Amino acid sequence: ITVEVNKLLDEGEISTSYQGAIIWRHATTNIDDTFDKKLARELVWIKELKNSVDRQTYRAEKEGIIDKARLYRAGTDGAVFKVTKRVPQQKQDLVLLLDASSSMHNRTELYNSAKALHRIIPEANVFSYADNGEVVIQEHSHGRAFRAITTMGGTPSGLALLAVAKHFPESLIIHFTDGDSNKGSTPTETLPLIHSKFPHCKIINIHYGGGRSVYQRHGYVSRTHAQYHELEGFTRTVRLENIADFPQVLKE
Secondary structure (H helix, E strand, O other): OHHHHHHHHHHOOOOOOOOOOEEEEEOOOOEOOOOOHHHHHOOOHHHHHHHHOOEEEEEEEOOOEEOHHHHOOOOOOOOOEEEEEEOOOOOOEEEEEEEOOHHHOOOHHHHHHHHHHHHHOOOOEEEEEEEOOOEEEEEOEEOOEEEOOOOOOEOOHHHHHHHHHHHOOOEEEEEEEOOOOOOOOOHHHHHHHHHHHOOOOEEEEEEEOOOOOHHHHHOHHHHHHHHOHHHHHOEEEEEEOOHHHHHHHHHO
């Protein structure tokens, strides 16, 4: 996908001279069936939210449930009912994007959050990324199966976000990271580009603990918002001090 991503970078007038190759592949690591059951129980509400998206109300029907609003003005044609139906429609894809660089070696809490969320919504797409001489984006999800994550190399967060948004242009991307983007284009550069090319894409950065934060070292979200005010409804970064707060933060 190097050519596709570089084309987007060129259109956004972002240099591609130091990007290198971008490889997209399926993870071949062992199945990781472990997940935090307590955390998963606290995320069950996501199922209800997802199901409610499929429901649509039709008014002025010939039969169904009495629609009180129609009774005041439409008593002659008999179309005073409303019907709620489950209708097939395009759902917003859910993508869990996991920083798998070497600095994430001890960030098991973030991975546990992602695994619990995937357990509740197994159709979610799960990807990890790292730079070990080339940017590698690996898919870890296959139904309820979750492939284990191996950490190594640098952190090409900006390129990973752009590549995933390219493949899932109407998705909610939940990005789990320790905030240290240090390879290739930075999120400061790619977030405005993602917003302009894929306006139906939303990004939530979940940053957990650590001494250096996205605000202290890179500050890509706060700097981006200062320059591009329209991005405030498109991307948000939340720094968690306790991973137990993840379900409530996600709900908000």
